[in-house]
Amino acid sequence: MELWREPEAFRRACDAARARHARVGLVPTMGALHAGHLALVEEARRRADFVAVTIFVNPTQFGPNEDFGRYPRDLDRDAALCERAGASAVFAPTVDAMYVAGDETRVHVGATAGPLCGPHRPGHFEGVATIVAKLLGLTGPSVAVFGRKDYQQLRVIHRVVRDLFLPVEVVGMRTVREADGLAMSSRNAYLKPQHRAAARAIPEALSAACKAFEEGERDAETLAGMVRAGVELVATSVDYVEVADPESLAPVLVGDRTGDRALVALAVRLGGARLIDNVVLGEDPPPIDPTRDGEAAS
Numbered sequence: 001m002e003l004w005r006e007p008e009a010f011r012r013a014c015d016a017a018r019a020r021h022a023r024v025g026l027v028p029t030m031g032a033l034h035a036g037h038l039a040l041v042e043e044a045r046r047r048a049d050f051v052a053v054t055i056f057v058n059p060t061q062f063g064p065n066e067d068f069g070r071y072p073r074d075l076d077r078d079a080a081l082c083e084r085a086g087a088s089a090v091f092a093p094t095v096d097a098m099y100v101a102g103d104e105t106r107v108h109v110g111a112t113a114g115p116l117c118g119p120h121r122p123g124h125f126e127g128v129a130t131i132v133a134k135l136l137g138l139t140g141p142s143v144a145v146f147g148r149k150d151y152q153q154l155r156v157i158h159r160v161v162r163d164l165f166l167p168v169e170v171v172g173m174r175t176v177r178e179a180d181g182l183a184m185s186s187r188n189a190y191l192k193p194q195h196r197a198a199a200r201a202i203p204e205a206l207s208a209a210c211k212a213f214e215e216g217e218r219d220a221e222t223l224a225g226m227v228r229a230g231v232e233l234v235a236t237s238v239d240y241v242e243v244a245d246p247e248s249l250a251p252v253l254v255g256d257r258t259g260d261r262a263l264v265a266l267a268v269r270l271g272g273a274r275l276i277d278n279v280v281l282g283e284d285p286p287p288i289d290p291t292r293d294g295e296a297a298s
C-alpha cells in the first residue's frame with residue numbers, strides 16, 4: 001500500500017491506476033478509524049480495483065468551539081488498519097496542502113444542509129461539501145463510499161454530485177454498531193464511562209421507534225416524542241430529535257403522518273461528546289435487534 005502526503009503525487013497515483021484500467025474507489029475519512037470505516041473500505045474493495053482511503057481532519061467543517069484541536073490523530077495506526085482492510089493507497093495531506101494560500105472556493109449546498117445538524121453546526125456542510133469535492137477532484141473515483149450514520153452528510157454529498165454532474169457513484173453503507181447498539185464513531189472516545197453506559201439509551205430509543213412504526217404508528221410527533229423521551233433521560237442536552245423525509249430531509253410536521261419510509265435523526269450531547277444517530281423507519285433494521293439477545297444489528 002502506498003502512503004501519499006502531496007496532492008499532486010496522489011493524483012498521479014490515481015491517474016496511473018485508471019491508465020491501467022483499474023476501477024478507482026474512494027473512502028474519505030478523518031482517521032481515528034474503527035470497524036465502521038473498515039467496512040467502508042471493504043465495500044469499496046468489492047466495487048473497485050484500486051481503493052484510496054483519505055485521512056484528513058478537515059478544519060473548514062469544524063466550528064470555532066468544536067473539537068478540531070482534540071480530534072484523535074494517529075496516522076501510523078490508521079495506515080496499518082487501511083492496509084489490512086485492503087486499501088491500495090492512503091492519502092493523508094496537510095491542511096496547507098488542501099487549502100493552499102489564497103484558496104477561496106467553497107461549495108455551498110442549499111436546503112439539504114438546512115435542517116437537522118444545519119442550525120447547530122453553521123458552515124459544517126459547506127466545509128464537508130468543499131473537502132469532498134476537492135478529494136473527488138484529486139482521486140477521480142468511479143465510486144465513493146460513505147457511512148449512513150452521517151445521514152445528512154450523505155444526502156448533501158448526493159446533492160453535490162448530482163448538481164455538479166460529478167462522474168462518481170456515491171454508496172451509503174449501513175451503520176456499524178457496538179454490541180449494545182451504540183453507533184460506532186470516532187467521537188465515542190470522548191465518552192466518560194458513565195456516559196458510555198448511558199449512551200445505550202440512544203439505540204434503545206431508536207429501536208422503540210422502529211417497533212412502533214412496524215406496528216403501524218405513522219404520527220410523526222408520536223414517533224419523535226418517543227425517541228426524545230428515551231434520550232432525554234440520559235443526555236446532558238438534546239440538539240434535536242426529528243422525523244424527516246429520507247430524501248429531501250424536510251421535517252414531517254407536527255400533526256402530519258409519515259409515508260412508508262421516514263428518517264428519525266437525532267443529535268445529543270453526553271458530557272463533552274456530541275453524538276448523532278438515525279434510522280430510516282421502514283428500511284433499516286432496529287439498532288438493537290430483539291431476536292439477537294442484546295447484540296446489535298449492523
Ligand code: PAF
Nearest residue numbers: 028029030058128131150
Ligand atoms: O465523515 C467524515 O469523516 C468527514 O465528514 C468526511 C466525509 C471525510 C469529510 O471530511
